[in-house]
Amino acid sequence: MKSLAGYLVAAIVLSVLAFVLGAYQTDVYRKLLLWITLALGYNFLFGVSGQVAFSHFTFYGIGAYSIVILTTQLQWALPLAVVAAVLICVVAALVVAIPATRLDGFYLALATLAFAQLFVVVLNEGGSLTGGTGGLANYRIPDIAGIRITGPWYTVVIVLLMLGTLGVLWRLDRSYFGRACRAVRDNPEAAAAMGIDPRRTRVIAYVITSALAGLAGIVYAFVDNTVNPVIFGLENAFLLLFMVIIGGSGSHAGAVIGAVLLYLMPFVLSPLIGHHHALVFGLVMVLAVLFQPRGLIGLWEALKSRSQAPLRGHPR
Amino acid sequence: MNDSAALLQIRGLSRRFGGLQAVADLSFDAHAGEILGVIGPNGAGKSTTFNMIAGALAPSAGSIQFDGQSLAGLPTHAFAARGIMRTFQHNKPFPSMTLLENVSVGRHTRIGTTLWQVIGATPSARLAEQRCREHAAEMINFVGLGEWLEADVSTLSFGQGRLLEIARALAGSPRLMLFDEPAAGLSPAECERLIEVIRAIASRKICVLLIEHDMRFLMSLADRVVVLNFGRRIAEGTPDQIRADPAVVEAYLGDLGALTRA
Secondary structure, eight states, rough: HHHHHHHHHHHHHHHHHHHHHHSSHHHHHHHHHHHHHHHHHHHIIIHHHHHSSSHHHHHHHHHHHHHHHHIIISSOOHHHHHHHHHHHHHHHHHHHHHOOOOOOHHHHHHHHHHHHHHHHHHHHOOOOTTTTTOOOSSOOOOOOOTTTHHHHHHHHHHHHHHHHHHHHHHHHHHHHHHHHHHHHOHHHHHHHHOOOOOOHHHHHHHHHHHHHHHHHHHHHTSSSEEEEEESSSHHHHHHHHHHHHHHOTHHHHHHHHHHHHHHHHHHHHHHHHGGGGGHHHHHHHHHHHHHTTTTHHHHHHHHHHHHHHGGOOOOO | OOOOOOOOEEEEEEEEEETTEEEEEEEEEOOOOOOOOOOOOSSSSSHHHHHHTTTSSOOOEEEETTTTTETTOOOOHHHHHTTTOOSSSSSSOOOSSSSHHHHHHHTTGGEEEEEEEEHHOOHHHHHHHHHHHHHHHHHHHTTOGGTTSSSSSSGGGGHHHHHHHHHHHHOOOOOOOEETTTTOOOOHHHHHHHHHHHHHTTTTTOEEEESSSOOOHHHHHSSSEEEEEEEEEEEEHHHHHHHHHHHHHHTTTGGGHHHHHH
């Protein structure tokens, strides 16, 4: 139960922070937590399961749009709408995953890229349902039993979302399922000989991470109280990929570090060098891929093992 | 040993590749606790036979019965759960994992918890995971790599990698272990070690089926040998019977020295 205590402490500390921040910092803080949540899920899909998919941010959008449409246009109660929106993500993920996971590497990337583009087109052409290019706005979070969760309490919801996502992915990663995902990524033929169904493993990993992205999108919908096609475009899908690569793909800690670093970088650099911060971003990206493909977490582990090297047992 | 007791029954097994009949009308049995060797000159159909029994290749005709049940039409990944595990001729470890994790993957089909139990971190899921690690560690000790449980597989020598393959397959609690040219690339000392390990596996009532190129290695290890040539069985018997079989001598005429040395 040590891990449960750890989660509890993290939940309290991160929640307390929500009550001391000003309006602007709260906005940054909430989005940072959401980026971390997304990066954790994408790390499992891309880093652990080895699927080069560009659809993760799209499911964030599907979740967000679904919850808004269900609660405003259909007037569903919030809990029911949340369940329905997650189900929509699961079904959409299955529809994409079952044909797409037949594809390897490059072609999976292309198929999910096409899906991501299609989603933006649908949003733009969706008429009154999606609000077209302007998206949907002027809504707010519905009451649950007469109570409306707002302000710092809504930030607490985001904290719980992030920690819940971490908890689910952490447990999956440390289980036979996580090992199966890594095995399929490393060598599908050997994995099949061990009794692992490579396709089924890929589909399950894809659906779980997509559903978690959808859940994050549901929460996001009531952060800005507006959803529009620009937010869910490819730019953010690539940013997510860069976060995981810079942090160190395959590692939860790496995903958190990558998300924090890349999300906060413009806030730190913009006042100093203005729009040139994009240049710094590109440079960091190129350097990371060239010199540290295992990301910052790989750098950290290399330093750590160097200091401990004499203690470790090596055959021969 | 009578036929009804055979764990593995192969009847009329055939495989065509276009115009090439790689394996034709092959029949043999293998029993629990027995070490059965399959040999033959290059191109005799050994690997094709192996791949069909391992589920990596579908037969064109014939049947493979395991424990009285047909394996026809099963996908590759369904063989492990039935109790059929294999090693690869060219070691195929999972390079991103430690030895313990590699061998734990071999236990995949024996864990028996659902993903919901894993996500809920139920006591049964925790216990199953702990047992899996213990069993994996036991298998690694069994093959003699116990010192390096947490080491990366990249630090292993080729011979140690072969032992890891065996530990990983054993972790699935197989009833039939398939070895694809296990002696290939090993030093004489490593071969000795491998013979010990394979004998210990057979003594656990596991049926061992070896496909092998190295005659000396196979003849010193197998209880029974099936000889293939041009996809057909030309002889079957104990190593002594095989050495004396005129059909085998003829098939290996080009390599007579290998046969007499073995």
